[in-house]
Amino acid sequence: MKNATIDLPSLPRQRLGDQIADVLRQQILLGQLPPGKNIPERETAAALGVSRTPLREGLLVLEAEGLVEMSPSKSPVVANPTxxxxxxxxxxxxxxxxxxxxxxxxxxxxxxxxxxxxxxxxxxxxxxxxxxxxxxxxxxxxxxxxxxxxxxxxxxxxxxxxxxxxxxxxxxxxxxxxxxxxxxxxxxxxxxxxxxxxxxxxxxxxxxxxxxxxxxxxxxxxxxxxxxxxxx
Amino acid sequence: MKNATIDLPSLPRQRLGDQIADVLRQQILLGQLPPGKNIPERETAAALGVSRTPLREGLLVLEAEGLVEMSPSKSPVVANPTxxxxxxxxxxxxxxxxxxxxxxxxxxxxxxxxxxxxxxxxxxxxxxxxxxxxxxxxxxxxxxxxxxxxxxxxxxxxxxxxxxxxxxxxxxxxxxxxxxxxxxxxxxxxxxxxxxxxxxxxxxxxxxxxxxxxxxxxxxxxxxxxxxxxxx
DNA sequence: GACCTTTAGTTGGTATACCAAATATGGGTC
DNA sequence: GACCCATATTTGGTATACCAACTAAAGGTC
CATH class of the missing domain: 1.20.120.530 (GntR ligand-binding domain-like)
Structure with missing residues (x-):
């Protein structure tokens, strides 16, 4: 797997969680993360070079937007609307x-x-x-x-x-x-x-x-x- | 200060962060948390008997809804719209x-x-x-x-x-x-x-x-x- | 051989610990 | 006495560690 670390400005001008939400949102819109795709927290956090806490905050943003669906004990998943x-x-x-x-x-x-x-x-x-x-x-x-x-x-x-x-x-x-x-x-x-x-x-x-x-x-x-x- | 612990069902039917968001939203609507009021994370988490992580997730929900405003190095604050x-x-x-x-x-x-x-x-x-x-x-x-x-x-x-x-x-x-x-x-x-x-x-x-x-x-x-x- | 049970591994959920930036305060100097 | 600088404290932001629930696979029994 290629290391898709996002560039971290030394000064966190914006919350990391929001930056992560932006990155994931782009990937969803562009189809790199297609509908139905799993987004496991540990794996995705590692791929982005961040910890689970801000990744999770980003996922919650996307869940609120309706782009991601989260349910207990299951990986978050890219929404696939009917x-x-x-x-x-x-x-x-x-x-x-x-x-x-x-x-x-x-x-x-x-x-x-x-x-x-x-x-x-x-x-x-x-x-x-x-x-x-x-x-x-x-x-x-x-x-x-x-x-x-x-x-x-x-x-x-x-x-x-x-x-x-x-x-x-x-x-x-x-x-x-x-x-x-x-x-x-x-x-x-x-x-x-x-x-x-x-x-x-x-x-x-x-x-x-x-x-x-x-x-x-x-x-x-x-x-x-x-x-x-x-x-x- | 009275211990305003929210009742925690032994089985977390819903995410704690969402429950916290519900509690705080009610308090904001009812004016118990008036516009402009600070909501420091540590203090509020302790008052609710939870840790900062889910409290923060709840605050992020309320921020997305526009009921709370968060800025770096400052306590979250109840929105006071013009x-x-x-x-x-x-x-x-x-x-x-x-x-x-x-x-x-x-x-x-x-x-x-x-x-x-x-x-x-x-x-x-x-x-x-x-x-x-x-x-x-x-x-x-x-x-x-x-x-x-x-x-x-x-x-x-x-x-x-x-x-x-x-x-x-x-x-x-x-x-x-x-x-x-x-x-x-x-x-x-x-x-x-x-x-x-x-x-x-x-x-x-x-x-x-x-x-x-x-x-x-x-x-x-x-x-x-x-x-x-x-x-x- | 099929089915049930148990166990190991993975998941998300939560708590805690650590860090950096901002602020307020107290002491020193001019 | 007023102003400036250093420091201690408090803040939110992030990383890590722990836990409980679910899943799936393997082994034993009928």
Whole structure:
């Protein structure tokens, strides 16, 4: 096993547990720690070059976020949500982004809207590129930027957590060209509404954008169903 | 100091850290641990009859919920949110409850709506009682019951967290008779909409109900301002 | 040969011990 | 007498050690 020690700054600017949570969260989002994977405490702590105490604190953070499930006498495990659970998550996220759209019309500066529009244009330029990761990352940044422009710290934090839990499945969904095309249409209307500061339009477009995503994700789960059935 | 040891079941059915989080959360909500109060780890652990490790895990839970703030080399402290922060929390909660109202129209059973209506009637019977705590507790249970009827686990959990953070300030707000009267009107429309399964009505009533609460809470902060100014 | 029992090993849960940073306090100096 | 520096104490952060529950495997019995 390669020694995956994370770099420890001599001055602990941040709690080690939070840094560990960040590292593990990245690994989960990127699929290096796939859903269902065990995360034994001793082994993982040794691999990261830390003790069990901060590792455990990091795992508890991820458990609170819903990315990891812990149960007594069993190794913590990367969450593997069902379609219904993901659907529920998307509903909540749609409500959060609906609010974000409304607040952004009040709070976003022109400069922030400029940057949001830039992201939209960059996505348009990449919509037919084979490099899906780039497209997807800008997609996520687009949504994050709108939420950030509301300056509502609670909204930003809660949205970020749902973002993490939905990252993987939305990434799988973004592989479909049709889903990307639909997303671009929605994004265009959102940017347009932001320019006009039209709360009603932006709010409902963002809300419905995510609700439509549920259908795309149903396809992803159906594919996974057939592929796992083929393996068994 | 009285020994406030919590009862430890010989079989740890639940993680000790979570139990500790529950105990401290109750104490914060009830004002036994008022905003700004220090929660030193060693002292508190000793008072609860546990070691620092699980106490710390409990504190981290409360920090994630926003009820406690932790910073290096300083005792954890009970959060003391500003009006702007509370206002932001209420906006998010309004979005969550708006979604809950919509989903409840689809998912709530007739029996669940019966219980929700019972709570409403019980509040009507207590609206002019001096026992504000009882009125307030039913008020909170009323909102919780509607959210629970959606069967959306993520929504329930996130709503519960915001519920905790808003508990104290909403309790202070509920002392005002005018606020209670207004609440009863809103609740009546909500129950009516639930019976009719009118998503649009229930959703917008619940959303606006909480947004109106912002004004009541502004009054609470104004009062606190003057009272602290008087003390200084 | 199959099933039950026991035991060894692994897991997470908790307590304790150690460390470093920050702070408050007391003594010394100007 | 006031201000500065050194030190002792208290804080949270981390590592380690211990424990109880669960699991799985091996050996004995029917």
């Amino acid at each position: 379609f219904v659970e993901v659907s529920n998550l998307l509903l909540v996220q749609s409500a959060l982004e609906g609010l974000a759209g409304e607040c952004a019309c009040d709070e976003a500066s022109e400069g922030e809207i400029d940057k949001i529009e830039d992201m939209h244009k960059m996505m348009l330029a990449n919509v037919q590129e084979p490099d899906q990761i780039k497209f997807f990352q800008i997609d996520m940044a687009f949504h994050e930027a709108i939420v950030a422009s509301t300056k509502n710290a609670s909204l930003i934090k809660t949205h970020k957590q749902y973002h993490s839990r939905l990252w993987r499945v939305r990434f799988l969904s973004a592989r479909h060209r049709a889903a990307r095309d639909k997303a671009m249409i929605d994004h265009g209307r959102i940017v347009e509404g932001l320019r006009l500061r039209d709360k009603e339009q932006v709010s409902s477009e963002m809300r419905e954008h995510l609700r439509r995503a549920i259908d795309n994700i149903r396809i992803v789960f159906a594919e996974e169903e057939t592929s796992t059935a083929g393996n068994g | 009006f702007v922060e509370v206002s932001n929390l209420l906006l998010v909660q309004s979005a969550l409850e708006g979604l809950a109202g919509e989903c409840a129209c689809d998912e709530a059973s007739e029996g669940e709506i019966d219980k929700i209506e019972d709570m409403h009637k019980m509040m009507l019977a207590n609206v002019q009682e001096p026992d504000q705590i009882k009125f307030f507790q039913i008020d909170m249970a009323f909102h919780e019951a509607i959210v629970a009827s959606t069967k959306n686990a993520s929504l329930i959990k996130t709503h519960k967290q915001y519920h905790s953070r808003l508990w104290r300030v909403r309790f202070l707000s509920a002392r005002h008779r005018a606020a209670r009267d207004k609440a009863m009107i809103d609740h009546g429309r909500i129950v009516e909409g639930l019976r009719l399964r009118d998503k649009e009505q229930v959703s917008s009533e619940m959303r606006e109900h909480l947004r109106r609460a912002i004004d009541n809470i502004r009054i609470v902060f104004a009062e606190e301002e003057t009272s602290t100014a008087g003390n200084g």
